Amino acid sequence: MTEEEKKVDGQTAEPAAQKKKKKWPIVVGVVVAVLVVAGAGFWVWHEQPSFCNAICHTPMDAYLPTYEAEPGQAATDVWGNEVANASGMMAAVHRAENGTTCLGCHVPTLSEQIGEGMSWVTGSYEVLNTQTGQQVVPEKSLEDLVxxxxxxxxxxxxxxxxxxxxxxxxxxxxxxxERNPHVAQHGENQCSDCHKAHRASVNACSQCHNDAPIPEGWISAADNTALEKELDSLNKAA
Structure with missing residues (x-):
């Protein structure tokens, strides 16, 4: 091989080697960009009610319709009962009026999310059967939620x-x-004693006061007791 041929070979081989070395930063950059975009998209989805419904469809399927219900229109509550007016379901009201999402009320801590994730993966959580054949978690008090x-x-x-x-x-x-419901006249009450997120809210005053007004979309304490007993009977029979 002549010196000229060697020179040509050297010139053609060196750029090829250089190009090969420069490929990995591009690949890494593309991978990082894809991960960032995917992560950002996942985080946005994580904030939406559809995430809860899609990832933890058992027992979250019954909750999404109560969130998407339109106040003033008929709906189905989380226990599978027909509701003539969704104005008493706070999840629907807060979505319609303020655009509140699940995490707007249920603000999770990292430890809580990990615990719930482990419970879901292992299936170690309690569920109740509903009128529609779906399963939901037992209703929690505000003390439990916070x-x-x-x-x-x-x-x-x-x-x-x-x-x-x-x-x-x-x-x-x-x-x-006439009767201020927020005064602790009969002991301390929680907001959730009356205001229900995923089913019709209850005028607890009507438990004793027959003339207590029932707001549009709400139910009386007697009706609430009947629904609770019906749910209890359904699950005892299961």
Whole structure:
């Protein structure tokens, strides 16, 4: 081989080697970009109610329709009961009025998410059968819902992101009512004693006061007791 041929071979071989070395940063960059975009998309989806429904379809299937229901229209509650007016289901009302998502109310801690994820994967969680044949988790108190965050039950609703007021402010706001439902006249009550997110809210005052007004879309304490007994009977028979 002549010197000229060697030179040509050297010139053609060297650029080829250089090009080969430069490919890996491009590949890494593309992979990183894809992961970032996918991660961002997943995080946005994670904030949506459809995420809860898709990932944990058991027992979340029954909850999504109660969120997507339109206030003023008929709907089905989380227990599978027909509701003439969804205005009493707070999940539907907050979505329609404020665009609130699941995580707007259910603010999770990392430990809580990990615990719930493990429970779902292993199937170690309690469920109740509903009128439609679906399964849901037992209804939780506000104390249960805020336990992982270490805050007071009232703060589930009374916070800067939702109802930015104190209990005293709330009492003052409803002071013109004949019976102020936010005054602890018969012991301390939680917001969730009356306000239900995924089924018709209940006027707890009607348990004793027959003349207590029932707001549009709400039910009386007697009707609520009947629904609870019906659900209990359904699950005892299962």
């Amino acid at each position: 336990a992982a965050r270490g805050i007071e039950p009232d703060q589930f609703c009374l916070n800067e992101s939702c109802h930015n007021m104190t209990r005293d402010d709330l009492i003052q706001a409803t002071s013109d009512l």
